[in-house]
Amino acid sequence: MTSGVTSVRPCDVLCVGDVVTDTAIDLIPSDSTTTLPDEDGDWLAMRLGAKLPFADLKIFDAVGNAANAAVACTRLGLRAGIATDVGKDDAGQRIIARLDEQGVDVGLVHVHPDQQTNHHFVLRYGAERTILVRHHEFDYRWSGPTALPRWVYFSSLSEHAGAYQHALAAWLDDHPEVRLAFSPGTLQIAGGVAPLRAIYRRSDVVIMNREEAVTVTGGDHADVPDLLRRLHDLGPTRVVVTDGPAGAYASDGDEHLRLPPYPDPAPPVERTGAGDAFASTLVAALARGETWRTALRWAPVNSMSVVQQVGGQSGLLTLVELKHLLSRADERYEPTPS
Template identity: 30%
Template sequence: MNYDIITIGDVMRDIFVFPDLSDMEKPVSDEEIESKEPFDKFLVFGLGDKIDISDVSFSVGGTAANVAVGLGKAGFNTGLISAVGGDSVGSELVLDIKAKKVGVENLKIYKNRKSSFSVIVSYKGERTIFVYHAFKPSDFVLPKEITANWVYLGPMAQGFEDIYNQVTSEIVKKNLKVAINPGSVQINRGLESLGGLKRLMEVIFLNREEAHIMSGLSGTPQIKDIMKVISFSGPKTVVITDGKEGAYVYSEEKFLKVGIYPGHRIDATGAGDAFSTGFLAARMKELPLQECLKWGVVNSASVVGKIGAQEGLLSSNTIKKKVKEYRWPAESLRFS
């Protein structure tokens, strides 16, 4: 089947728990503030404690799955390359993804293995995530021929190089467009971890901290300098999210910024994936970069207003309507 986009990476069961930890919140000490942002906090559990929770929720997660589902909701024909176990969780994941109109012919089922899952402790709109990655990149089976206009690469663990090499080969043969959201393995290795792929990719998505690490710059560089370094290494479009500060894009020596879109924040899980989905949906429609940013922050704001990474994903028509109706502050900047 020919797809508009195929995503490659994790799909997993997300288990959300909502504990009442108001009496357990503890600011970081003065000594720890020296090495952490001042707004960081700990949630402290006593070893052996039994903690009551007020609610629990189950959903489908994993960056590649979230983006595939989100772009499907935006009206694109999407497929997922990933892996699940032969357990009941794996069966549920496959059924859920299929029900959301995502192609699953390249979703490999390993009968004698468990599926990936995460336990997400959600508190005051933030979350702490415990993740069980059941599969390595080598478990993702790429077809002999990728029949899509775009490929999206989600975060990947050790052994990602073979996937990158296969995708690079397909780009050269078919002129595919590639977007990537590097994971901690790639980020900590720096830009060289992207290999030859970095000079062929259309878009790279990072948050500010990740971008700083990946750039290799020391000290506290300006966001523009970080983006220039990453752009110079190859990616055509560098996109950085920066929490409450909004998001930035740098492409062809043009630097643009957009602030956040207002909304009630319930759970931050999937905010970055939703932003990437909105940005890509606009990019695949060949909209201007500033519009791509707006689509990203609108989609992200909707997702954080719901529980789970997929519940709040919006259709293209809904995003377009919200972008048009909101009175956006002056957000455009340009490099001199």
């Protein structure tokens, strides 16, 4: 059973996806911890049975892809809501209170009386992090808002939410005036294209990183134009492939663009939430009526700001702050044909 109040006030952006509490643990490099290089990315290695020192511990309520996106949109001056699921426990109540404090409409938060709220553990090792993840098996049930949002921003959900995703896709088909942005989460990427084919086909814009694009499309990591074409073949109108410090690539079907990163003022403190900041800021710009190229210029600025602080929301910018940083950008900070 779930309980929740259907939102009656229209949102500019309704964010849909799981929400979590993160406990971030700062590991101290020691004789018992190290990183091991690998062609697909470094491994974090810890000696079995060791007592590992840590420097700090922080708890972040109301995070995760959809929550980070909702907070980003509110800070950029939009009315944002969230459709998500929590347990009827202290963590669930803190999450609702935190989102409400940030100005996010919580009318579509479903509270499950016999479940615990999702809780992740983030092992921070320098600027990198490894996340221990568990998604509870909520009785996911989609109930659309009575007042239609202009955009839906759909992101990470549990592997147990297949019926929910199908119901969301059917609701979107019934409301073609609602625009859809899809930034798939790790479990959705791992689940393959087939369960989400209707979502890809319905999307106005799909955003994912380069490694995810390879997994989804089966394309060549070295051939970004082909990755963009393969993503278009799934149906979305516009696609964006982010590439970490190397920037991002985008296509509207007619033109392929490359966007450099907005320069970091200092080495990154932590990369948690950088992808969420990029994707949600791109969507927020479009929801505010900005052009495609302007939206592409906005997105890396918020991503840069987020990696300068710990946590996925601490560095999220207001509209005034973002425009100020854009005004200081080098003239070469522009999308260029790739």
